[in-house]
Amino acid sequence: MLRRGILYIALIFVCIGVTLFVEWLTTPSPSTRKIHLEAFRYGTSPAIIRANRGDQLILTFSTRDTGHSFFLQDYRIDAKISPASETIEVRDPLQPTEPPAYVREIHLKAGLTGLWGNLVSISRFRCHVYCGPMHGFEQGDLVVRPNWLLVGSMGLLLAIVIIGWLRVKGETHETKTIAQPPIDLNKRFVLLDRLLKWRPLQFTCTLPVLAGLMVMVLAGLLGTKVGGRNVAVMLTWIVWISMLALFLVPLGGRIWCMICPLPVLGEYLQRGATTEVRAGKRGRFGNRFFGSGRHWPRALSGPWLRLCFFLILGTLSASLAGQPKWTAITLMIMVVAGIFMSLVWELRSFCRYVCPVAAFISAYSTVGRLMVRKRAPKVCRTCKDKPCFKGNATGWACPYGLMVARIDRNADCGMCTECFKSCPNDNVSFAWRRGPWTDHFRSYGEAWQAIVLLVLAIAYSLTVHSPWPVMRDMVNIVDKTSLPEFGLFFTSLCAAALGFVPLVFWLMCGLGLWLSEGTPKANNRSSTNRSGSQNRLFNASVGRIFKRTLPALLPLGLALWAVFFVETIMANMTFILLSFSDPFGWGWDLFGTAGMPWIQIWPSKIPWIQVGLILAGVTLSFKKGYRLWNNEIEVKKNVLRGFAPTAVILLIMTGGMLIYFTHY
Amino acid sequence: MRISKSTIVSLLALLAVLIGIPLALITHETGRTGQSVGEYLRRAISKAGTERPLKATDVHVPGEKIEFLEKIPIGDPVGDTKPWITHLTIVDLDQDGLKDIVVCDAKRNQISWIQQNPKGTYHEKKIGSQVRGPAHVIPCDIDKDGDLDLLVAKMGMIFPNNDKIGAVVVLENKGGGQFTNRVLADRIARVTDVEPGDLDGDGDIDLAVAQFGYDDGEIRWLENKGNWQFDSHNLLNLSGTIHTPVCDIDGDGDLDIVALVSQEWEEIYVFENNGKGKFKPNMIYGSTNEDFGSSGISVVDLDLDGDLDILYTNGDAFDYIPPGPRPWHGVQWLENRGGLKFEYHRIGDFPGAYFANAVDVDKDGDLDIVVVSAFNKWDDPGAQSMIWFENNGKMGFTPHDLASDPTHLLVLDTADMDGDGWVDFVTGGMHAYPPFDRMSRVLLWRNRWPERKAGVKEKK
Helix, strand or coil: CHHHHHHHHHHHHHHHHHHHHHHHHHCCCCCEEEEEEEEECCEEECCEEEEECCCEEEEEEEECCCCEEEEEHHHCEEEEECCCCCCEEEECCCCCCCCCEEECCEEEECCCCHHHHHHCCEEEEECCCCCCCCHHHCEEEEEEECCHHHHHHHHHHHHHHHHHHHHHHHCCHHHCCCCCCCEEHHHHCHHHHHHHHCCCHHHHHHHHHHHHHHHHHHHHHHCCCCHHHCHHHHHHHHHHHHHHHHHHHHHHCCHHHHHCCCCHHHHHHHHCCCCCCCEEEECCEEECCCCCCECCCHHHCCCHHHHHHHHHHHHHHHHHHCCHHHHHHHHHHHHHHHHHHHHHECCCHHHHHHCHHHHHHHHHHCCCCEEEEECCHHHHHHCCCCHHHHCCCCCCCCCCCCCHHHCCCCCCCCCCCHHHHHCCCCCEEEEECCCCCCCCCCCHHHHHHHHHHHHHHHHHHHHCCCCCHHHHHCCCCCCCCCHHHHHHHHHHHHHHHHHHHHHHHHHHHHHHHHHHHCCHHHHHHHHECCCCCECCHHHCCHHHHHHHHHHHHHHHHHHHHHHHHHHHHHHHHHHHHHHHHCCCCCCCCCCCCCCCCCCCCCHHHHHHHHHHHHHHHHHHHHHHHHHHHHHHCCCHHHHHHHHHHHHHHHHHHHHHHHHHHHCC | CCCCHHHHHHHHHHHHHHHHHHHHHHHHHHHHHCCCHHHHHHHHHHCECCCCCCCHHHHCCCCEEEECEEEEEECCCCCCCCCEEEEEEEECCCCCCCCEEEEEECCCCEEEEEEECCCCCEEEEEECCCCCCEEEEEEECCCCCCCCEEEEEECCCCCCCCCCCEEEEEEEEEECCEEEEEEEEEEECCEEEEEEECCCCCCCCEEEEEECCCCCCEEEEEEEEECCEEEEEEEECCCCEEECCEECCCCCCCCEEEEEECCCCCEEEEEEECCCCCEEEEEEEECCECCCCEEEEEEECCCCCCCCEEEEEECCCCCCCCCCCCCCCEEEEEEECCCCCEEEEEEEECCCEEEEEEECCCCCCCCEEEEEECCCCCCCCCCCCEEEEEECCCCCEEEEEEECCCCCEEEEEEECCCCCCCCEEEEEEECCCCCCCCCCCEEEEEECHHHCEEEEECCC
């Protein structure tokens, strides 16, 4: 074990060391270079400044339209650029109270100093003067060679592949670990158990969030139209979504759904109650409801509808983030849709079939740690009334149409806690997962959902966070892209997310199936599985293996979303504090942070964190993918062969994104 | 049906969220602006941004052209630079009986004095040391030593910038044409206007300060404590304030502050003085168009009824790409109806209207309005940069063309410069955007009304 550990570490050193050495060897020696940057709405030309460590850069500036700034925090430069003027105002963003200097050019030595500074190869520059609705997306990069991050990450990616292969080769059945059972939190903590059974719990949790939503809508409608100064934009597109991607979903699964304010008004109307339960008979349910309580059309069930809404909302999100009013209107539409649907269809039809956010939460909640599960299957089997599903005098019917006995994954349960209240046998557990996550997709819709989310995470990073203005302009329908052009982009994105990429994965699964099928051992496995029953794998269609393999996309997908939001939140942290203190941009200062200068949190470390997340994501994806195939095939060689084509695609995607984020 | 205690509590909490929060906000806003709930809601609901492009036909303001102006460049020539004259004021600075002009030159970052001496001859000289991004200058004997000092609003940078680089500067007149810079407030959000007046009734001169800022702006007044010491009092925290003229607008004998807040707010406030420097804000006008483009106000008794009205232009286009006119640009006045109630009257459209001055151009006893434009559609050689609206004596206004060359006229002041009894105009050019083929720096437009030539009446 120790020897293997040493071998792996040595491998990592070798892989990284070789790439670093090559990069060092091929980096030219420093020189002096003059670079003129022309700023415009929303970008600079050139968008990327490439230099070698030690280069003396002489930067001059002009603007094509209005005033802009060249905000390069790593180098402590904030240069304000005016039209028809060669003079720029330069100040140190970390010392905002110091008087500025007025100069015609900036002299800069490429590469930061110090131990950490020597590792920094990418520094993002942004605009620090509101120059239009999409000003927040104006950015470019200073890339300095040797680009340690790029080559190091590529070396590490190679090491991950080799170590993975070695681990698989060295794996025996004996080395397989037995998964630890989840921690039954409400059994362990009595107070939590009481809390979960406390009727007003959800109302109490939701109310402050609803108040926050109300403030956000009002801020969007009545407050400043400067997105970075309006709490509607800051909370919706930065804090909320980032928290979901970075913490809430990976740790809490669908815990957000418990406090989500969007559907609650509709639910209160549907139930005719806020905290109480109304027992009675309504169809198959043991509660009384208002509204027509129709069944949701079968043709529209599944994740397809909400996935489409996610696609639309996500693609529009950059433009919405630039416009507080439209952010507020979007939130209002979602609330109104929730109310309307609650009165027409039964239960939480909005959350189950339409909510675009649920498309994201539902897919990635699979990997979440918090979960609602049955305690003893036998108790559920003997339970005749199924009050968790139907509701009773102590709890409402499950708003998600679930029976606790059948919950074996996080994707469907919104953790509303009604089943804790309705279960007469105290058989519902609020658990913390310790073992691997349950890994199966029940439908093609779910498999497609994983692919679409992965593609969108890549697409949004390539557009919204791109250093190239042409890429960012594609998603800017506020003042750059015309509707037909945007339509073309959206159509292409849909074609890629819903058609091309799924087709590639489908073909890779088919190829994997074919590769593993060709071995005698696999043929044996095709007749029996470990329990001796008829094996389905080699009788199954490619579609089935496609559904079985694609949960492997979830870790990488979630990592790519986290990568996207890490940059968003670290770059905008001070704007978040600022907008909390002055939510409407009306000159308030509730917490004393309204006038604080804009500073990004560790900007030089953002690409490093992003690279770390991507590598962690792909490692988990490889691991998961291998396990998924291993569940089906006993022979390791065949497992590897089966998963290899899919892994290659994941590897290509990862490599591409690493190159993109490290900008070579 | 029995309603439980928890249901009642929850319903009350829900009502507090759904109704209480909006009500609290509306109450706060009506308190801040002095509007009624109805007025506030009407404006909030109808408020919208719009960027309908200007039609080509809109660049010409129709009306009879009467040629009566003689254009004379004064002060330093344009030279190789693109002039940025951000403000100018006509004043007899040396008190020799001849009108001079004090100029804010944001390109040179300098206040300069175009001295008329002898009559009809103008020489420009720099006064004081550099002031970066000067936006406004006004004469005032702030130290009460008998000569005129200059109050300067320093923006630090004219173009967008949210840094605290503004300052209130006094060029103290030391006599003999010598001025010394004194900074009264420094490192504050960009200052666009400083106006003098005894705001607390203690006999000395205090200052009303407009701070445009960019994202963070402010209106404050500086209380003169003597010996060049000033205490600062905040009046409003909004970005975009351009002008803060000081006047007794409510006719109660003390000086109030009128403030034009542009940016996305597009509002005009009256800070009503209780005579002791305590101000109550009243929003007397707020556009429902977030892109209205407020560019300037001047306070004048336009209808000659004995109270002060507000003459108001909207034609700012600094934030458009390309910076060009919009169909709603023009001139209006807010008629003082007493009790801080003002009635809006549109005078006329004028693309890029930047500043208006009420003056009796034709000496017919009423006040006409001269307007300059900084953001007309300059690619069109016929696009006007200066027009005037002739008052028919009943507050009916007829537009007349004045000039299309030079372009980009940002500021205007009027006075009888040559002592012939007819009011002349002085304009300043701000050439930050192309085209640069019809540039000017400071121009004197001599009024030769008795020798006027009537032109052709244009039809729109």
